[in-house]
Amino acid sequence: MLEKLDDEVTKIKQATKKGYDEATVGDSINLEQPNSKTRRGRVGHGVAQTLTCSCNQGTICQKNYSIRKLTPLECWRLMGFTDIDFYNTQKLGISDSQLYKQAGNSIVVQVLMSIFINLFDLDFDFEEYLHSFYNQMVV
Numbered sequence: 001m002l003e004k005l006d007d008e009v010t011k012i013k014q015a016t017k018k019g020y021d022e023a024t025v026g027d028s029i030n031l032e033q034p035n036s037k038t039r040r041g042r043v044g045h046g047v048a049q050t051l052t053c054s055c056n057q058g059t060i061c062q063k064n065y066s067i068r069k070l071t072p073l074e075c076w077r078l079m080g081f082t083d084i085d086f087y088n089t090q091k092l093g094i095s096d097s098q099l100y101k102q103a104g105n106s107i108v109v110q111v112l113m114s115i116f117i118n119l120f121d122l123d124f125d126f127e128e129y130l131h132s133f134y135n136q137m138v139v
Contacts (some may be wrong), residue, residue: 008025012029014039015037023045023060024060025061025062027046028047029043029057029060030043030049032056052104053104054100057075072096072100072103076099076103078103079103079106079108081106082136089102113129
């Protein structure tokens with residue numbers, strides 16, 4: 001699925017004319033069906049792609065430019081949960097598999113709020129809300 005181009009770029013196999021996409025440190029990689037001959041859009045350049053229930057997302061490591069899978073905690077953070085939420089759930093004895101599924105089945109609150117604000121043309125100071133929300137996330 002991957003091949004190193006040089007010290008900073010890794011080729012990720014995908015079904016395009018070129019045959020691959022280039023990934024660098026900080027890009028997300030979709031690891032589902034690595035041997036597929038029809039998969040495209042595997043690399044999220046500088047962004048995290050949509051999390052699915054299986055959470056088969058990875059990222060390029062800076063140290064040796066290999067791909068590593070995101071941890072359940074990282075998936076929860078991407079979905080807008082606090083570390084406290086994650087650790088409280090983990091303490092209940094929930095398996096990593098279930099933690100991945102919970103992240104993949106959730107929706108980012110900020111995204112849903114933005115949809116509703118625009119859908120219903122609400123007068124809401126979204127920037128102020130986000131500022132206070134992220135200040136609460138600091139552990």
